[in-house]
Each structure stands twice: as C-alpha cells, then as structure tokens.
Amino acid sequence: xxxxxxxxxxxxxxxxxxxxxxxxxxxxxxxxxxxxxxxxxxxxxxxxxxxxxxxxxxxxxxxxxxxxxxxxxxxxxxxxxxxxxxxxxxxxxxxxxxxxxxxxxxxxxxxxxxxxxxxxxxxxxxxxxxxxxxxxxxxxxxxxxxxxxxxxxxxxxxxxxxxxxxxxxxxxxxxxxxxxxxxxxxxxxxxxxxxxxxxxxxxxxxxxxxxxxxxxxxxxxxxxxxxxxxxxxxxxxxxxxxxxxxxxxxxxxxxxxxxxxxxxxxxxxxxxxxxxxxxxxxxxxxxxxxxxxxxxxxxxxxxxxxxxxxxxxxxxxxxxxxxxxx
Numbered sequence: 001x002x003x004x005x006x007x008x009x010x011x012x013x014x015x016x017x018x019x020x021x022x023x024x025x026x027x028x029x030x031x032x033x034x035x036x037x038x039x040x041x042x043x044x045x046x047x048x049x050x051x052x053x054x055x056x057x058x059x060x061x062x063x064x065x066x067x068x069x070x071x072x073x074x075x076x077x078x079x080x081x082x083x084x085x086x087x088x089x090x091x092x093x094x095x096x097x098x099x100x101x102x103x104x105x106x107x108x109x110x111x112x113x114x115x116x117x118x119x120x121x122x123x124x125x126x127x128x129x130x131x132x133x134x135x136x137x138x139x140x141x142x143x144x145x146x147x148x149x150x151x152x153x154x155x156x157x158x159x160x161x162x163x164x165x166x167x168x169x170x171x172x173x174x175x176x177x178x179x180x181x182x183x184x185x186x187x188x189x190x191x192x193x194x195x196x197x198x199x200x201x202x203x204x205x206x207x208x209x210x211x212x213x214x215x216x217x218x219x220x221x222x223x224x225x226x227x228x229x230x231x232x233x234x235x236x237x238x239x240x241x242x243x244x245x246x247x248x249x250x251x252x253x254x255x256x257x258x259x260x261x262x263x264x265x266x267x268x269x270x271x272x273x274x275x276x277x278x279x280x281x282x283x284x285x286x287x288x289x290x291x292x293x294x295x296x297x298x299x300x301x302x303x304x305x306x307x308x309x310x311x312x313x314x315x316x317x318x319x320x321x322x323x324x325x326x
Contacts, residue, residue, distance in 0.1 A: 047110055047112055048062050048073065049076060051108070051110065058108075059082075059083045060077075060083060060084050061097065061106075062077070062084060062086045063088075063093075063094070063097055065088060065090045065139050065140040066140065067088060067141070069119070070086055073086065090231055091232075091234075092230075092231040092232075092234030092238065095242070098242060105242060105243065105247065106242055106243065107243075107244055107246070107247045107248070108248050109242065109247075109249045109250070110249075110251075110252075111249070111250070112252045113228075113232065113251065113252060113253050113258050114253075114254040114255075115127060119139065120309075126146075126191060127222060129212060129214040129218045131191070132190050132191055132192035133190060134189070134191075135147040135151065135188055135191055137222045137225045137226070138225055138226065139226045140226075143225075145224075145225050146225060147221040147222070150221060152183050152187045152188055157176070159176040159179060159180070160172045160173045160176035160177075162220050163176065163216065165257075166223040167218075167219045171201060171202050171203070174201045175197075175201040175202070178198075178200065178201040179194070179198075179201075182197045194214070194217075195214045198213055199213040228258075229257060229258070229261065232258060232262075236251075236261065236262065236265040240265070240269055240318070240320070243319075246320060246321075247320045248317060249317065250315065250317040251316050251317070252314070253314045253316070254313055255312065259316070266291060269287065269288070270289045272286055273287070286321075289320055289321060290319050291316075291317075292319055293316050295316075297314070297316075298314060298315075299311065
C-alpha cells in the first residue's frame with residue numbers, strides 16, 4: 001500500500017500522527033459504532049485496524065509524517081484493500097489531506113498523539129534516553145531541526161524555557177546551564193553524554209524520584225524538534241470543523257501540555273455562546289458539540305499491566321450535535 005504525499009511544502013514543522021496502539025478499545029468500539037468514513041493518525045496502524053474491524057462499512061484515511069511508520073502500517077492494513085488510503089502529512093494538514101482525498105466531512109476522527117513503538121524502539125531515531133543513540137528526535141526525517149542542533153547551539157535561556165514549558169522540568173535552569181558548559185568543552189553527538197549531564201545537574205535528593213532523570217528533558221526536546229503543540233493547536237479546530245453531524249472526535253494525549261489544549265478546545269466547542277446570567281439560550285447560540293467523556297478517561301490497572309506505555313494516556317471525546325443551531 002503506497003502512501004500518498006500531500007502537495008504542501010514538506011519543510012513545515014509539526015507533530016507526527018504516531019503512537020503505539022495503547023490497547024484502548026474505547027475509541028473504536030464506543031465512539032464509532034456506525035461510522036462510514038474515518039480519519040486517523042496512523043502510527044503503526046493499531047487503532048486504524050481496530051476501527052476497520054469494528055466498523056465493516058467504514059473507510060479510513062490514515063495520516064503520518066514518518067515514512068517508516070507508513071510502511072509498517074501499510075503492510076498491516078493491506079488486508080482492508082481500498083477501504084484504506086494513506087497520506088504522508090502532519091496532522092495540522094488535515095484540511096489539505098481531506099481536500100486531496102475528495103472528502104468534505106467524516107463521521108469519526110481519532111487523534112493518537114505522541115510517539116509510536118517504532119520510533120521509541122529504533123535506536124537510530126534518537127528518542128530513547130535508556131540507550132546511547134544519535135541526538136535526532138525527528139518524526140519526519142526530511143525536517144531540518146534536530147535535538148543535537150538545540151543542545152549545541154541554543155542559548156541557555158532558550159533551552160531552559162523549552163524544558164520548563166514542554167517538559168515541566170523544575171530544574172530547567174540548572175540543566176540548561178550544565179548543557180551549555182559541557183558543549184563548550186565538546187559538542188554533544190549522542191544521547192549518553194547528554195543523559196549524564198542532565199543527571200548530574202539534578203540534585204541527588206531528586207534524582208531518584210519522578211522516573212528517569214532525563215525523561216522530562218527528552219520530552220521537551222522532542223516536542224520542540226517536531227513543533228508538536230503548534231500542530232495540535234492547528235488540528236483541533238480543523239478536526240472539529242471536519243466532523244459531519246453526529247460525527248465524533250476522540251483524542252489520546254500522553255502529557256499534560258497536550259491534554260490541557262484538548263480540554264480547552266473541547267470546553268469551548270461544547271459551551272453555549274451567551275453571556276453569563278441569560279436565563280435561556282436563544283436560537284442560534286447553542287453549542288454545536290457535546291462532550292462524550294467526563295474529564296479525561298485513563299487506562300485501568302489491567303491495561304497498564306498489559307501495556308505499560310499506556311500508563312500516561314488520557315482519552316477525551318466530543319461529538320458534533322445532530323441538530324445544530326441556526
């Protein structure tokens with residue numbers, strides 16, 4: 001199954017549509033019982049396959065920026081034949097993909113954010129901090145910015161800001177200063193030395209709490225390299241607009257920055273547009289969408305035991321109302 005490439009300029013940064021199928025059957029079985037057309041961030045095709053199996057009448061448009069992930073997913077989904085169309089694109093390019101596919105509205109969209117197992121497990125991609133690897137972290141190998149460029153060229157204040165905002169790293173300033181000092185002696189070329197510098201910058205009392213000491217720094221670098229939150233900000237309104245009446249959007253987020261953006265977008269979309277204190281909502285001002293989840297749903301203990309990488313997943317879903325205000 002040969003993926004199509006969008007006609008848009010591929011130098012644009014953005015977030016991959018890639019994440020391992022976490023074992024969440026909820027988006028597939030609960031949110032699209034009667035879907036006839038769906039759009040999904042592809043990753044390795046796990047959720048896409050579940051959707052197509054659960055909805056025999058559905059066709060699916062799969063999107064990913066990572067050509068390696070598209071190759072794997074194409075093989076995995078080949079059994080569905082022409083029910084599947086794959087596109088190499090970033091998820092904020094959803095409107096362009098749908099236009100190229102000749103599709104105006106869809107019944108379901110699943111945004112599965114984050115990394116795929118393929119990206120984590122392949123050492124040469126540079127996403128894992130547990131093994132020595134190149135400081136790459138690009139989801140799209142054709143993009144220019146790498147983690148190595150950031151740690152070797154950015155000023156300490158910008159590195160600190162990235163770690164604090166995107167990694168919620170409370171020792172961001174200490175880590176950034178240590179990185180700049182270390183690179184003056186020798187530029188960073190691989191992850192092992194960076195991990196060591198990060199660990200040394202964190203006070204000993206905090207080093208053994210909150211997971212691996214490099215976890216938050218690597219998360220922040222990955223988000224910046226791939227402009228992940230910028231792409232998420234672009235795709236959320238586009239996805240909502242692409243839903244047909246009764247259509248549903250489910251989003252799986254894996255860190256608090258993503259989840260906050262989804263929460264706010266869904267809250268705005270599902271809120272009536274009237275001033276506080278108005279006793280009744282006039283015609284034409286009702287919300288066009290309704291929440292399907294109360295807060296963010298989390299995997300249960302059994303799911304996390306079966307798939308530890310699902311532990312941080314947060315699922316939110318919303319539907320476009322059948323009857324819209326005029």
